[in-house]
Structures are given as C-alpha cells and as structure tokens.
Amino acid sequence: MYEGVNLGGDSVALITYMRTDSFRVADEALEAVRKLIGGTFGEEDLPEKPNRFRAKKGAQEAHEAIRPTDVFKSPDELKSLAVPGGRGTPSHSFTEAHWKLYKLIWERFVASQMKPAKFQLTIVTVDAGGCELRAEGKRLVYPGFLKVAGKDPDDALLPEVKEGEDLRILEVTPTQHFTQPPNRYTEATLVRALEKKGIGRPSTYAAIISTIQERGYVELKDRKFYATDLGKLVTDQLVEHFGDVVNVDFTSRMEDLLDRIEEGEIPWIEVVSEFHKTFEKDLEKARREMKDFRKNPEVTDEKCEKCGAPLVIRRTRKGTFLGCSKYPECRFTKPMPGAERAKPVETEHVCPKCGAKLLLREGRNGKFLGCSAYPECKYTVPVDAEGNPAPPKETDEKCEKCGAPMVIKQGRRGPFLACSAYPECKNTRPLKGAKRPDPIPTDEKCEKCGAPMVIRQGRWGPFLGCSAYPKCKNIKKLPKELAEKVPGKKESEPKGS
Numbered sequence: 001m002y003e004g005v006n007l008g009g010d011s012v013a014l015i016t017y018m019r020t021d022s023f024r025v026a027d028e029a030l031e032a033v034r035k036l037i038g039g040t041f042g043e044e045d046l047p048e049k050p051n052r053f054r055a056k057k058g059a060q061e062a063h064e065a066i067r068p069t070d071v072f073k074s075p076d077e078l079k080s081l082a083v084p085g086g087r088g089t090p091s092h093s094f095t096e097a098h099w100k101l102y103k104l105i106w107e108r109f110v111a112s113q114m115k116p117a118k119f120q121l122t123i124v125t126v127d128a129g130g131c132e133l134r135a136e137g138k139r140l141v142y143p144g145f146l147k148v149a150g151k152d153p154d155d156a157l158l159p160e161v162k163e164g165e166d167l168r169i170l171e172v173t174p175t176q177h178f179t180q181p182p183n184r185y186t187e188a189t190l191v192r193a194l195e196k197k198g199i200g201r202p203s204t205y206a207a208i209i210s211t212i213q214e215r216g217y218v219e220l221k222d223r224k225f226y227a228t229d230l231g232k233l234v235t236d237q238l239v240e241h242f243g244d245v246v247n248v249d250f251t252s253r254m255e256d257l258l259d260r261i262e263e264g265e266i267p268w269i270e271v272v273s274e275f276h277k278t279f280e281k282d283l284e285k286a287r288r289e290m291k292d293f294r295k296n297p298e299v300t301d302e303k304c305e306k307c308g309a310p311l312v313i314r315r316t317r318k319g320t321f322l323g324c325s326k327y328p329e330c331r332f333t334k335p336m337p338g339a340e341r342a343k344p345v346e347t348e349h350v351c352p353k354c355g356a357k358l359l360l361r362e363g364r365n366g367k368f369l370g371c372s373a374y375p376e377c378k379y380t381v382p383v384d385a386e387g388n389p390a391p392p393k394e395t396d397e398k399c400e401k402c403g404a405p406m407v408i409k410q411g412r413r414g415p416f417l418a419c420s421a422y423p424e425c426k427n428t429r430p431l432k433g434a435k436r437p438d439p440i441p442t443d444e445k446c447e448k449c450g451a452p453m454v455i456r457q458g459r460w461g462p463f464l465g466c467s468a469y470p471k472c473k474n475i476k477k478l479p480k481e482l483a484e485k486v487p488g489k490k491e492s493e494p495k496g497s
Contacts, residue, residue, distance in 0.1 A: 019206075021195065021202050068105060073106075081094055108149070117143055121137075123136050126167060186225070191209075215230075216316070237291075293315060311324060321336055344360065393408045399421065462483070
C-alpha cells in the first residue's frame with residue numbers, strides 16, 4: 001500500500017513508508033487529522049495541542065510514523081472498493097486484506113490524536129477473619145479515543161455496599177494455577193522481541209525472519225515458529241564456539257555502534273578492528289575444534305537395505321534423515337525413526353482440471369495442494385503462507401515442445417522456467433536463458449573407469465568430474481594447477497592479506 005494499489009482506476013499510495021519505528025508525524029498530517037476529529041467526532045474530543053510522542057531508544061527518525069497518506073480517506077469509504085478474498089487483479093489490486101490493514105493504521109493514527117478515555121475506578125476492601133480481600137471495578141465515564149480504537153472490555157461493576165456493612169459468603173471456589181511455559185513466537189511476537197532487545201531495525205526484520213526460514217533453521221506451523229533439528233544443531237555450535245557474537249547484548253551493542261558510525265561519532269575502522277581481534281581468535285579455534293557434521297555424520301546401528309553399510313544421520317535444510325555411509329556410491333535414504341509425513345488435509349479448493357477436491361500435502365520441498373483424484377489426476381499447485389493456491393507466475397515465453405506458456409517455478413537450486421502443461425509436458429529450462437557452461441577437458445584420467453576427467457561448474461563452484469557421467473559419478477576437488485583453466489576463476493588470496 002506504500003508503493004500504490006489499484007482501486008479500479010489509477011494506482012494510489014494509501015500509507016507512508018512502512019519500514020520505520022519512528023513516532024514523528026509531519027505538521028501538515030497533524031493539522032489534517034485534527035480537522036477530521038473536530039468535524040467527525042466533535043471539538044470535545046480534540047486536545048488543546050497535538051499529541052506528540054517521545055521517540056524510543058534506537059529509533060530511526062529519518063521517516064515518519066506509519067500513517068495514512070490522506071486521513072480523509074476513511075476505511076468506510078474504501079470498504080466497497082476492496083476485492084473480497086485474498087487475491088486482486090492487475091486492474092484492481094486493493095483486496096479485503098489491504099482494507100483490514102488500512103483500517104488498523106487509520107484507526108490507530110486518528111485515536112493517537114484524540115483525548116484519553118476516562119474511567120471511574122471503584123475499590124472494595126473486605127476484612128475476612130484477619131485476611132484482607134480486595135475487589136476492583138471500573139466504569140467508562142468518557143470514551144475519548146475509544147470512539148475510534150474500539151470499546152474497552154466489559155466494565156466490572158461491583159454491587160452497592162456500605163462502609164462497615166457485614167457481608168455473608170455466598171460461594172467459595174478453590175482454583176489451582178500452574179506456571180505455563182512461554183508461548184512460541186509468531187512473526188509478530190518475534191518482531192516485538194527483536195525490537196525490545198534492540199536487535200535489527202524495521203528495515204531488517206523481514207529479512208531476518210525470511211532468512212531463518214529459507215535456511216531451514218525454523219518451520220512456521222499454524223503461524224508459530226518451531227526450531228528444526230538443523231536449527232538446533234547450528235545454534236548449539238554457534239553458542240559453543242562464537243558465544244560472544246551470538247549474544248543478544250553484543251548484537252544490541254553493535255546496532256548502537258553502527259548508529260554512532262553513521263552519525264560520525266566514531267570511525268568505522270576502529271570498530272571493525274576491535275571486533276576482528278576477538279573474532280579471528282574464535283574463528284581459528286572453531287576451525288580446529290568444531291565438528292563437521294556434513295563430512296563426519298553420526299553413525300547409527302542400522303544397516304543400509306541396499307548394500308549393508310552402516311546408515312548415518314544426515315541433516316539438511318529440508319530436515320534430518322538416515323542415509324547410507326557409502327554415499328555417493330550408494331544413495332539409499334530413509335526417514336528418521338518416528339518421523340511420519342503429515343497426512344493430507346482436505347481443503348475447500350477445487351481442482352481446475354477434474355473438479356475433485358484439492359488436498360494440502362507435504363513434500364520434501366514443503367507444502368502444496370494436490371488433487372484428491374491422484375494418480376488419475378496429477379494436478380498440483382504451490383501454496384502461500386495461508387495455505388491458499390499460489391500458481392506459478394506465467395511468462396510470455398512458449399514451450400518449444402508443446403507450445404504451452406512457460407511459468408516460473410522455484411526449485412532447490414533457485415527459480416527456473418517450466419512448462420505450464422506439467423505433468424503432460426515436463427520441459428524445463430534455465431531462467432533468463434542462462435546456460436550451464438560446457439565441461440572443460442583436462443589431461444587427468446578417472447581412477448575409477450579410466451575416462452578423461454573434465455572441469456564442471458556446480459552450485460558451489462568448479463570441480464573435477466568424470467566425462468563418463470552418469471555411468472561413472474566420480475568427482476574430485478579442483479586442483480589449484482587446473483583453476484586457471486576456468487574462465488574468471490582467480491586464485492584465492494592468502495589469509496590476512
């Protein structure tokens with residue numbers, strides 16, 4: 001809504017810049033909202049002067065507080081323009097979800113410039129056999145900002161009593177309370193926790209939350225975050241070997257230092273040099289002592305069902321599983337004991353191909369919707385965070401095999417183009433016409449089959465692979481003397497240079 005939404009005509013920006021924790025409001029916006037309050041609710045709800053709020057510690061004042069760009073565009077006026085459901089169209093992108101968010105921002109902004117509400121508080125103290133009992137009640141006398149922000153919870157009215165009056169017991173209800181563990185973080189409560197502890201800025205909160213999900217450190221289930229086995233393992237290793245760096249106080253202190261650098265109070269070289277003094281020592285120690293769970297996975301007592309070798313515990317971004325210790329010669333894998341794939345859940349969505357119900361399923365790349373008529377109908381579609389269909393983005397390119405439009409899909413190695421007629425047509429190709437470079441021949445021979453070794457380009461850089469692939473899958477690290485054959489490949493600079 002900051003960049004603009006289409007209300008059925010021109011694109012309109014409804015709110016100011018949203019990545020800010022500032023409380024500052026422009027004078028012209030204050031003048032406009034005071035005019036609205038006086039004309040809509042009455043002069044009695046208008047303070048003598050605009051309400052101004054003190055900026056909290058660490059707040060960035062470069063932007064205003066989040067507010068409507070035009071406070072006279074009321075939520076009631078825009079409600080009829082909102083497209084029901086979660087998806088709009090290019091010509092009308094203002095949805096019901098946009099309207100709800102705008103309503104929240106508008107109401108909070110207007111309420112912040114009204115007079116406070118007033119309550120009448122009643123307290124009754126009862127003497128009961130040497131014990132003192134206390135009851136409190138309140139009654140709304142003047143609504144003030146609650147006219148906009150919503151009514152206060154039901155007032156607790158106390159019965160009329162006189163001082164010194166004898167009371168009789170009507171009922172005694174014993175209750176037992178147990179200490180509850182803290183609730184799991186949601187996206188909102190996690191942002192509040194980061195803000196409270198001084199970690200990050202409004203402009204970085206979204207990146208922090210997306211990064212821990214993309215790297216497989218946490219999973220979002222029912223809008224709550226759950227740490228994965230990989231996330232727990234990485235955290236344990238970081239706390240053990242880089243305890244100072246992952247400490248909350250360090251992160252908060254670093255944020256303050258960065259602000260001071262930006263304001264020119266201290267030179268950045270001084271801060272970076274001081275940090276590297278301790279970090280390099282920790283890094284060197286970690287190189288010697290930190291366990292490499294990828295190269296040395298934990299061996300189990302179970303045997304491979306294909307070759308009989310021991311199975312090991314492997315951890316990836318997608319989860320933890322058992323794999324053969326003879327990998328890559330043997331690629332047998334199986335789920336961890338007790339790890340069962342979630343059962344498909346029926347949804348209200350209908351398959352556009354056959355009309356059957358779509359089921360919410362979980363695969364190795366996450367959740368998706370699949371046709372309940374499978375295997376007769378193999379229709380699938382990705383889902384968004386709410387579990388709603390999120391069809392791949394269609395492009396202007398055509399499939400060279402069947403002529404259907406090509407769509408952008410997300411794979412383990414990033415986005416790629418795929419035929420929209422899948423699974424009837426399984427044609428794919430790299431996005432933006434990117435082509436993997438041809439293998440570079442070398443004079444080395446494969447020690448397994450005798451075929452020439454070639455330099456291939458992989459996800460993590462160039463490596464040596466057998467030219468007889470896929471019959472022979474032998475691979476090796478690229479020697480330094482062959483690195484010069486790779487275009488654009490530079491020799492690594494010595495550490496500390």
